[in-house]
Amino acid sequence: MEHVVLSNGVKIPKLGFGVFQIPREKTAQAVMDAAQVGYRHFDTAQSYMNELELGIGLKESGVKREDLFVTSKIWISNYGYEKTKESVYTSLEKLHTDYLDLMLLHQPYGDWFGSYRALVDLYNEGVLRAIGVSNFYPDRITEAALFTDMVPHVNQVxxxxxxxxxxxxxxxxxxxxxxxxxxxxxxxxxxxxxxxVLEQIGKKHNRSVGQVVLRWLTQRDIIVLAKSVRKERMEENLNSFDFNLDADDMAAIKSIDTNTSMFFDHRDPAMVRRFHDWIAERGI
Ligand SMILES: NC(=O)c1ccc[n+]([C@@H]2O[C@H](COP(=O)([O-])OP(=O)(O)OC[C@H]3O[C@@H](n4cnc5c(N)ncnc54)[C@H](OP(=O)(O)O)[C@@H]3O)[C@@H](O)[C@H]2O)c1
Structure with missing residues (x-):
């Protein structure tokens, strides 16, 4: 496994296992499988509703806490200084741990400045080893870096x-x-x-498309979160570090960029409204 060193010296495995959209009843087993095949970096969020099950899976895996890198994210309903602080302790309790390796603000909406101040304080108290944000586009991440007391260590996009x-x-x-x-x-x-294009590159290196994509990202020094509930795919994805894409491969992949989200634009007013309305609809 390759690692990246964050600006504060914290070391983070380049490939992490994401648990978004894994149903609660399947999360602990998926996490145990992932730990067993070799994952040590896990990514969840308050809004995924499976922090508890991730905590159970990690405990059952038998891997020592200090060998794990665990990330969670604050949901927008927990924004604001006090609520964010409280919600970090709730996440810690669910995850059966007394510190997190990384805590992110999940979305750039609402009182994220107040929330970020809470993360900075918890970082200074040693409760969080690194802090950051998610879905912050270039204007917002620049604002976060320049107008707060601490440059975010990470931005997950x-x-x-x-x-x-x-x-x-x-x-x-x-x-x-x-x-x-x-x-x-x-x-x-x-x-x-x-x-x-991806299939052709895979053929050339005798690798799957999934492995090509992951290697393309890790060669760009980007930390990657991949999700699979299938053990063979967890293993396949993990085995993506022992080959290298060359300049031709990188150029070919560059040609398929559409410069567009495959999901939605976080700056679209309709999406901002949807996030706002979800709080009432989902109760979180
Ligand atoms: N910060 C954010 O707003 C945000 C948003 C989305 C996701 N995330 C994080 O990023 C992680 C990954 O994103 P994601 O789960 O949305 O999408 P993803 O990793 O791009 O795709 C997951 C899908 O790919 C399939 N898959 C995985 N490995 C495969 C392989 N080698 N070959 C073929 N299919 C494969 C999985 O199916 P099976 O499970 O059936 O194998 C699943 O359907 C999440 O779990 C979460 O931690 C964060």
Whole structure:
């Protein structure tokens, strides 16, 4: 496993196991399987509703806490200084741990400044080893880096071969913020797993499309979160570090960039409204 060192010296495995959309009843087993095949970096969020089950899976896996890197994210209904602080302790309790390796603000809406101040305080108290944000586009991450007391260590955003985020990555590099990729496979949208360019590169290296995509990201020094409930795919994804894409491969992948999200634009007013309305609808 390759690692990246964050701006504060904290070491983080380049490939993490994401538990978004894994049903609660399947999460503990998936996490135990992932730990067993070798994952040590796990990514959840308050809004995934499976922090408790992730905690159970990690405990049952028998892997020592100090060998794990665990990330969670604050949901917007918990924004504001006091609520965020309280919700961090709730997350810690659910995850059976007294510290988190990384805590992110999940979305750039609402009183995220107040929440971020809470993360900074918890970081200074040693409760959080690193802090950051998610879905902060170049304007917002620049604001977060320049108008707060601490440059976020990480910004987790959508990055995949159809939404490559080169400009966003350059901006983060300039600010000293580490990029993390969510939905590296675009959840299979736009025919990712049968894309001819990716298939061709896979054939050349005798690798699957999934492995090509993950290697493309890790070679760009982006931390990647991949999700699978199937043990053979967990293993396949983990075994993506022992080959290298060359300049031709990288250029070919660059040609399939659409510069567009495979999901939605966080700056779309209709989406902002949807996030707002979800709080009442989902009770979280
Ligand atoms: N911060 C955010 O707002 C945000 C948003 C979305 C996701 N995330 C994080 O990023 C993680 C990954 O994103 P994601 O789960 O949305 O999407 P993803 O990793 O791009 O795609 C997951 C899908 O790909 C399939 N898959 C996985 N490995 C495969 C392989 N080697 N070959 C073929 N299919 C494969 C999985 O199916 P099976 O499970 O059936 O194998 C699943 O349907 C999440 O779990 C979460 O931690 C964060």
């Amino acid at each position: 959508e990055v995949n071969p159809f939404n490559q985020q080169w400009v966003a990555q350059d901006n983060m590099k300039e600010l000293g913020v580490q990029m993390e990729a969510w939905a590296p496979f675009a959840e299979g949208k736009n025919g990712l797993f049968t894309n001819p």
